[in-house]
Amino acid sequence: MAAGGHRERLRETAERLRLAAGELADVAAVQSLRRSLLEKAERLAGNRFTIALFGAFSAGKSSFANALIGERVLPVSPNPTTAAINKIMPPDPEAGWPHGTAKVRMKSRDRLIADVLYSLEVLGEKAVTIEQALQAIGGLKADRIPGKGKPHYAFLRAVQQGWSGMSDFLGQELRITSDEFGGYAADESKSCFVELIELYYTNPLTEQGVVLVDTPGADSINARHTGVAFDYIKNADAILFVTYYNHAFSHADKQFLLQLGRVKDSFELDKMFFIVNAADLASSAEELEGVVGHVESNLLQHGIRHPRIYPLSSYYALEGKQNGDPQTTEQSGIVRFERDFVRFTFGELTDIAVRAGEADIRRAADTLQRWINSAKSDAADRAKQAEELRSALRTSAARxxxxxxxxxxxxxxxxxxxxxxxxxxxxxxxxGELFNVAFNPSLFREDPRDAKVVLQSAWEDLRRMISFDLSQEILATTLRIENKINRMAKQAADSWTETIRTEIPSFEPADVQPFKLRTPELTDTLLADEVQTKWLASFFKNAKQFFEGEGKSQLRKELEAKLSDPMRRFTEAQAARLEEAYADQLRSVIAELAGQWHTALEEQAEGLLEALDMKLDLEALKEKHSRLLQYLPPS
Ligand SMILES: Nc1nc2c(ncn2[C@@H]2O[C@H](COP(=O)(O)OP(=O)(O)OP(=O)(O)O)[C@@H](O)[C@H]2O)c(=O)[nH]1
Ligand SMILES: [Mg+2]
Known part of the structure; x- marks a missing residue:
């Protein structure tokens, strides 16, 4: 992927910021600005772009990642493969992670046991300890597992199979080589114990500072860990959603798209890209167009307007790159994606970072210029200004x-x-929609268990889906809450600046960078003891009566009424949790900012007083000022 020298630009800007900061080193009164310059320089120099890949099982996320890299690094197969989050990172030899090494973070014992008990519960089995759980897994019969329970069954079997070899490593961080990577990433009896793998690997992407995050397919197993996926949605620089050519959107896909639709407007920039993979399966251009149109209307239904959609073949893209055959690469469709993507990440994002750095240099230069100007007034005027400044400093600092x-x-x-x-x-x-997914006639047809058991498990499913849906909704609102906190912080800072400037017009604080806020963990499930098996069963005489007669619609009506209280309790509890967590964060953000403004105010007032008392070396200041201007591009 040709990045158009963005790294060079970032490095060059970082260097300018450092030099500008160097000019300020011996001017005590601008240390706040100097620190801001140095922080930005550091961030620019070490710049990382995180790209997160999402999509259903077997959509081709790993294949697409390999195609971007141009090498078969991640394991790929038609069966569910990627079980943990795999990150492909720029090597960091200084920290002990050279090319070809990988850091494996194993799940904690508690987390693994919780995952196991949860999957057992979904299959209608109860266990408390891991020993009981392993025994219960041994008793599971493949032919008694309903379709939707299959991923849980596969996970539990993998745990059972790998337990004796892997359980000792739980909670640890392992160091492996890239040869062993495939096993930890794709061999289920190992990978089911893994939480995260960071593979340090030199390739054209990591050389540009890109961190590529490959995630497991969204499904009911990983649905429990919504917080993890959400962190990537929130913090990644770009989100790539991959679908497989003409595969229908699954329930998990739709849930994920819904979540993207909910949060899309909370981001300043549109960072989402949609990939229609395996476009080589299209039998004609018209057919391909039809599929892309279908994806587009699905996205629209989930609240995603004006999506960037790229039909492409990961398969041919990788082949073309590996064989050095530009024609195959071009025909795969990946080039159009890469061009737009480079424009966004390396172009737009780099521009923003560079501009923010230059604004800091300009601020520093302006501050020096104002001091130089103050020093130009006559002695009587300067004495008067200094007197006023001292009193202004006292009132502003107190405020x-x-x-x-x-x-x-x-x-x-x-x-x-x-x-x-x-x-x-x-x-x-x-x-209504979730109810229909849970109480679906085909589930009752395909599930070999007793109808009452199936009914109970449909209700459990619905309860989980509602919990999931509510948690996703609440997570999505946390972005709005966090934006609100940042807006409130910015408003407070702007109003301080404005008030201070009525008395000290030269006051120049550093810019307010958005604070990175912590999203509280939301792990609760909806509790509804009001709904009992006996009560559920009273709606069900037989499948015909339930689905074709009144049974199902009556259950729907009464269940909805019965759930109204539990749902209210659930959201109220979450609201209380959010209010507490975010009030704390707002308080500390405001206190921190006020502290920064206080420091900047005192520093700058001191500088001004020195200028007014003619204690500053004016000539040296003028020279510094003109040197600072040299670190700015000609405007
Ligand atoms: N025809 C065709 N098949 C593809 C293409 N990309 C991926 N596949 C196939 O799709 C299957 C799934 O690919 P993966 O890359 O493992 O998919 P994934 O999304 O990473 O899957 P999980 O890790 O299981 O969630 C494999 O059998 C691939 O060979 C493509 O561009 N064209
Ligand atoms: Mg994969």
Missing amino acids: LEQDADKADVRELGKEIEELLYYVKQRSSYRF
Whole structure:
């Protein structure tokens, strides 16, 4: 992937920032600005772009990652393959991770046991300890597992198979070579114990600072760990969603798209790319167009407007790159994607970073210029200005100290409650749809177990789906809440700056960088003891009566009414949790910012006073100023 020298630009800008910071080293009054320059320089120099791949089982995420890299690095197969998150990282020899090594983070024992008990529960088995669980797994019969339970069954079998060899490593961090990587990434009896693998590997992508994150297919097993996927959605620089040519969208796909639709507008830039993989299967251009149109309308249905869609063949892209055959690569369709993608990541994102750095240099230059100007007034005027400045400094500093613990948590709380009101509303809109997925005639036809058991398990499924749906909704609102906190922080800072400037017009703080906030963990499931097996069974006489007669629609109506209280309790509990977690964060953000403003104010007032008292070396300051300007591009 030709990146158009973005690394060079980042390095060059970082160097300019460092040199500019060097100019400020001996001017005590601009140390805040100097620190901001150095922090930005560091970030630019070590710049990383994180690209996260999502999509259903076997959509071709790993194949697509290999195609981007131009090498078969990740294991690929027609069966569910990628079980843990695999990151392909730029090697870091200084930290002990040269090319070809991998860091494997194993699941903690608690997490693995929780996963096992959960999967057993989905299959209708109860266990408390891991020994009981292993025994229960031994008793499972493949032909008694309903279709939707298959991934859980496969996972449990893999745990049973790998337990004696792998359980000692739980909770550890292992160091392996790239030869062993395939096993940990794809051999299920190993990979089911793994949480994350970081493979340090030199390739054209990592050489550009790209971290490629390959995720397991979205499905009911991984659905429990929504927080992990959400962190990547939230923090990745780009999100790539992969679908397999003309595969129907599964329930898990739709849930994921729904989540992308919910959060899309919370990001400043559109960072989502949609890949229609295996386009080589198209028998004609018209057919391909039809498939792309179908994907587009599905995205639209899930609230994703104006998507960037790329039909391509990972298969031919990899072949073309490996054989050095540009024609095959071109025909695979990957080139169009790469061009747009490079423009976005390396172009747009680099531009933003470079501009922010240059704005800091300009700020520093402007500050020096104002001091130079103040020093130009006559002696009497300077004495008067200095007197005024001292009193202004006292009032401004006192105000900042007061404001430091005046975060408006009430306003934030109001916003959270409002957002959660809509969460409840939207979830009740979707109740009918989820109900139909859970109480689906084909499930009853295909499940070999007793109808009452199937009914109970359909309800358990529905309960899990509603919990999942609510949690996703709530997670999506956390982005809005976090944006709100950042807006409130920026407003507070801007208003301090404005007030300070009425008295000290030259005041120039560093820019407010958005704070990285912690998303609270949401692991609760909806509890609804009101719904009992006996009550459920009262709606079901036989399949015909249930599906063709009144049974199902009556159950739907009464279940919805019965769930209204539990759902309200659930969202209220979550709202309380969010309010507490975010109020704390808002308080510390405001306090931290006020502290920064205080420091900058004192530093700069001191600098100004020195200028007014003619204690600064004016000539040296002028020279510094003109040198700073040299680190800026000609405007
Ligand atoms: N015809 C064709 N087949 C492809 C293409 N890309 C992937 N496949 C096949 O699709 C299957 C799944 O590919 P993977 O890359 O393992 O899919 P994945 O999304 O990583 O799957 P999981 O890790 O199991 O979630 C494999 O059998 C691939 O050979 C393509 O461009 N064309
Ligand atoms: Mg894979």
